[in-house]
């Protein structure tokens with residue numbers, strides 16, 4: 001599987017550490033800085049678990065060390081692009097990096113890992 | 115003095131100037147035998163890593179151009195210099211500058227951290243470098259333009275690569291991984307013959 005890092009270009013997935021879904025930001029803390037109410041219950045425990053395109057945080061640990069958001073289909077693992085995490089929540093999101101030539105070499109790259 | 119620096123080398127006891135591995139793989143222009151890979155590590159290199167604060171990348175590069183006379187272009191990794199390689203977005207490893215000079219140049223546009231004892235630079239060159247790269251790095255670095263740098267790995271050890279010339283590359287490796295990297299390099303390059311150059315060369 002290849003992941004298109006916005007800084008580094010197409011890289012094998014072994015260079016990345018997955019972190020989880022890029023969901024809505026943390027809810028505000030309640031009184032006395034304690035997590036408060038159902039907003040936090042939902043934030044911590046409820047996941048949509050979609051069978052569709054989703055957005056996930058990845059750290060390019062063996063690369064540029066950037067946090068990125070990868071757009072992946074959970075059924076096919078097709079990666080349709082990636083965005084710098086710092087830009088992901090901005091209203092004017094930059095274009096995601098593409099994966100035009102990302103499909104066929106994936107298996108080959110996995111083999112090359114060893 | 116020399117002995118002491120070898121003893122203290124982060125590259126370990128196997129990294130000794132001279133020939134290692136097979137006798138000769140490549141043949142020099144003069145017809146004489148020549149090692150397929152030449153490798154060099156100069157101890158005592160000053161390394162400072164700088165990173166721009168959010169949104170300050172362009173301004174920091176302008177400040178570095180003014181203060182340190184380093185033209186980093188538009189910030190593309192392909193616009194790296196032998197003494198200023200791009201290690202991530204708006205982030206660079208500068209070599210040969212002391213921390214105070216870098217801090218003065220960067221000002222409050224970014225952060226500067228002394229990495230002189232944190233990073234080790236290995237330089238490799240020679241006719242068989244593409245053969246060594248083929249089994250040590252998942253990227254095809256021979257397709258890079260000269261002057262390009264990016265982080266990836268060398269034999270599963272994270273490093274920043276810089277293409278210095280057609281067959282010359284610099285690797286910046288974390289110091290505590292450098293001994294392992296050096297031993298792997300000697301083993302992997304043995305089939306080509308590797309000449310470890312003396313730091314004085």
Ligand SMILES: [Zn+2]
Pocket residue numbers: 005006007008009060063064065066
């Ligand atoms: Zn990256």
